[in-house]
Structures are given as C-alpha cells and as structure tokens.
Amino acid sequence: MNHFLPLGRFSFGMGDRFAHQGKAQLRACILAAERGADVVPVWNKSNREHMFIGTDPSSVRAEADAAVEALDWKKPYHVDADHIRLETVDRFIPHSDFYTIDVADSIGEPAETAAVKAFVDRHPELVGTIAIPGIDRPFQTSRADVERIVGNCLLAVQDACKIYRHIAKAKRAANFITEISMDETDSPQTPPELLVILAALADGQIPLQTIAPKFTGRFNKGVDYAGDIKQFEKEFNDDLAVIAFAIKQYRLPPSLKLSVHSGSDKFSIYGPIRRALDRFSAGVHIKTAGTTWLEELIGLAEAGGDGLELAKDIYACALDHVDNLCAPYATVIDIDRARLPSAAVANGWGSRQFVSALRHDPACREFNPSFRQLLHVAFKIAAQKGDRYLDALKRHEAVIARNVTQNLFERHMKPLMLDL
Numbered sequence: 001m002n003h004f005l006p007l008g009r010f011s012f013g014m015g016d017r018f019a020h021q022g023k024a025q026l027r028a029c030i031l032a033a034e035r036g037a038d039v040v041p042v043w044n045k046s047n048r049e050h051m052f053i054g055t056d057p058s059s060v061r062a063e064a065d066a067a068v069e070a071l072d073w074k075k076p077y078h079v080d081a082d083h084i085r086l087e088t089v090d091r092f093i094p095h096s097d098f099y100t101i102d103v104a105d106s107i108g109e110p111a112e113t114a115a116v117k118a119f120v121d122r123h124p125e126l127v128g129t130i131a132i133p134g135i136d137r138p139f140q141t142s143r144a145d146v147e148r149i150v151g152n153c154l155l156a157v158q159d160a161c162k163i164y165r166h167i168a169k170a171k172r173a174a175n176f177i178t179e180i181s182m183d184e185t186d187s188p189q190t191p192p193e194l195l196v197i198l199a200a201l202a203d204g205q206i207p208l209q210t211i212a213p214k215f216t217g218r219f220n221k222g223v224d225y226a227g228d229i230k231q232f233e234k235e236f237n238d239d240l241a242v243i244a245f246a247i248k249q250y251r252l253p254p255s256l257k258l259s260v261h262s263g264s265d266k267f268s269i270y271g272p273i274r275r276a277l278d279r280f281s282a283g284v285h286i287k288t289a290g291t292t293w294l295e296e297l298i299g300l301a302e303a304g305g306d307g308l309e310l311a312k313d314i315y316a317c318a319l320d321h322v323d324n325l326c327a328p329y330a331t332v333i334d335i336d337r338a339r340l341p342s343a344a345v346a347n348g349w350g351s352r353q354f355v356s357a358l359r360h361d362p363a364c365r366e367f368n369p370s371f372r373q374l375l376h377v378a379f380k381i382a383a384q385k386g387d388r389y390l391d392a393l394k395r396h397e398a399v400i401a402r403n404v405t406q407n408l409f410e411r412h413m414k415p416l417m418l419d420l
C-alpha cells in the first residue's frame with residue numbers, strides 16, 4: 001500500500017487547545033506502558049480549533065516533539081490534522097503524519113446513477129445473504145438496498161479519495177496514517193452501511209487505518225454517553241465484525257480499526273467497548289479533545305487564589321455569552337440552563353465547590369453536567385484572556401499537570417485499555 005504508516009492497536013487522540021499539556025498527556029501513556037499497555041499518543045487539533053484560538057498547525061508538531069524529547073519517549077507518536085478537507089488541509093501538510101479526512105458533508109448527497117449501478121455490478125457479494133463471522137443473523141440485502149446505501153455514501157467516498165490523493169501527492173515519499181470520519185452527520189451508519197462504505201473505500205485504494213462512523217446515541221462534549229447502551233454495544237460488536245470481515249474480503253490494512261470521536265468521558269460505554277475489543281482482538285483509536293482543557297480549569301480552581309479567580313471569571317463570561325458559545329455545538333451538547341449557577345453563586349464558591357461541580361465524577365452529588373458542558377465550549381473565552389490565561393497555566397503547572405495526567409490515565413486509558 002502506498003503512503004502507509006503503521007499505527008498500533010491502541011491509540012489515543014489527545015487535544016490540547018492551548019498547547020501547554022503535552023508532557024502531562026504523554027505521562028498518561030508512560031503510566032499505561034508501565035502497566036503493560038502500549039497506547040500510541042496522537043496529538044490532534046482541527047482546523048476549526050486553530051481558527052478559534054488563532055494557532056497554526058506547526059504549534060501542535062512543536063508541542064508533540066518537545067514533550068517526546070523532554071520525557072524521552074522512544075515509541076511512535078503522531079500529529080493528527082483533525083477533520084480536514086481539501087480546502088483546509090494544505091497548511092497541515094508539513095506538520096502532520098495523521099490525516100482525519102472529514103467527508104460528513106457529502107454523506108447523503110446523491111451520487112451519479114451510473115456510478116452507483118457500476119459499483120453494485122462490481123460487488124454482487126453485497127447483495128443477498130451476507131454471513132459475517134461474529135454476527136448472529138446474516139445481513140439480508142436486496143439490490144435496491146445496496147443501491148440506496150451506495151447512493152448515499154459514494155460521493156463521500158469519492159471525496160475521500162480526492163483528498164487522500166491530494167495529501168499523498170503533497171507528502172511525496174513520506175508515509176502517513178489515513179482516517180476517514182463521517183461522525184458529524186445526522187444519522188448513524190448501521191453495520192451493513194459500514195460494510196458498503198469499506199468496500200467503496202477499498203475500491204478507491206485508500207490505505208485506511210481508522211474509520212470514524214457516527215454511532216447510535218449522543219456523544220455530547222465532555223460528558224457521559226446518552227442513549228441505549230445495549231443497542232450501542234450490539235452495533236459496536238457488529239461494526240468490529242464487519243471490519244474484520246472487510247479487511248479480508250477487500251484487502252484493507254490488517255490494522256484497520258474504529259475511531260471513536262468525542263470519545264472522552266463516555267464512561268458508561270467503556271465497559272462494552274472493552275469487552276468487544278477483547279472479543280475480536282481488535283484495536284481502537286479514542287479521540288478526545290476538550291477534556292484536557294477542562295482539567296486546566298479544574299487545576300486552576302484547585303490552586304485557589306488567582307487561579308480560582310480566573311476560573312470564576314471565565315465562567316461568568318461564558319454565562320454572559322451562553323447563546324453564542326453554544327450555537328456551533330447545538331448537536332453535541334445538552335445544557336439544562338436552569339441548572340447553571342448564576343455568576344454570583346459561582347463567585348461565592350471555594351476551590352472544593354468549583355472543582356466538584358466541574359470534575360467528571362458521576363458519583364459526586366455536586367457534579368453538574370450543565371456547568372461542565374458550558375465550560376467545555378467556553379475555551380474561546382480563555383483564548384481571549386490571552387497572556388493572563390497562559391501565564392496562569394505556567395504558574396499553576398504542577399497542579400494542572402496532575403489533573404491532566406490522572407484524567408487521561410485513570411478515567412480513560414485504564415477502563416478502555418488496561419483493566420478488565
């Protein structure tokens with residue numbers, strides 16, 4: 001396969017909006033390695049985040065390289081150009097070796113009838129009874145079913161091919177990891193749809209290593225999964241079975257695995273995910289972004305004094321701009337505004353109260369998911385504070401770093417990749 005850079009079984013996408021927590025994040029991978037699990041660190045930042053914060057993709061590469069050097073990390077690590085498209089990928093090219101090609105916008109756009117017909121003619125194996133090891137009931141599909149599925153996804157696949165080839169050409173001899181994401185769509189992709197999508201991607205000769213479908217249920221930012229856990233578990237298992245089948249059937253890279261976007265903080269599905277991975281000896285890429293920024297706020301609040309003041313100040317500003325902050329994230333947050341404390345109430349809190357409301361500890365009675373979700377989307381406010389925010393990160397580095405590492409290791413890597 002051309003432009004193929006191998007990716008390990010377990011990999012963890014770590015977002016770091018302000019680029020100060022690279023070492024604290026890498027420390028979580030070191031702790032996992034000490035416990036016997038190789039978790040490949042991947043630093044990801046989307047074009048949208050770069051725009052919001054005013055950063056350049058080179059800063060993510062610099063941060064990753066610096067963390068790796070400082071902690072003497074000898075194993076692989078990567079820098080992910082997250083959710084890129086043809087219009088946005090170019091400035092990532094010199095700095096990234098992992099590309100998340102986002103084709104969600106083309107899902108559901110009707111493809112050319114002739115191309116759909118040609119695809120189904122080429123793939124008679126997708127029509128009829130498809131028995132897949134690990135799935136109890138074989139899929140039953142008619143030609144019309146397959147045509148409908150292909151009609152919905154073929155344009156997205158063609159888009160992905162175009163973007164992949166653009167990157168491959170620009171990277172010249174350098175290898176990279178290719179992910180295709182379609183998670184930011186309206187409806188989830190079913191396992192039979194995933195199979196068709198993989199067949200089409202294989203036709204396009206993309207050396208795909210991770211794929212991010214939209215799963216059933218809600219993956220809200222920074223809080224737990226909301227949806228039918230049983231149904232999620234069944235679909236996740238079926239997706240793994242489909243991937244194992246497609247790897248053989250369509251000669252996709254043997255390391256191909258699922259990527260779970262908005263994967264942080266989904267504590268109630270980590271058990272089902274872990275069991276499914278074990279069952280299929282499969283790997284997974286867990287992509288997280290904002291959970292680390294919230295640990296910065298928790299660390300600041302825990303530090304007390306000027307740190308706590310700054311955290312309260314950010315919350316008060318967020319409350320003033322709640323509509324603007326929430327609008328771009330309407331489909332990935334569920335904030336109950338009646339549960340948001342007023343600025344006056346929050347200003348009266350001590351460190352312990354602020355931290356208890358914000359830290360994602362579902363067993364804690366004071367944990368407030370609405371408060372947490374509003375602050376999750378409020379990183380723009382911190383960006384506006386400029387040096388006041390960045391200086392506070394440096395001043396309170398120790399307490400923040402401890403929270404960042406513990407959050408990733410204890411609450412994420414351990415249940416997903418270590419403990420059974």
Ligand SMILES: [Zn+2]
Binds near residue numbers: 083
């Ligand atoms: Zn995503």
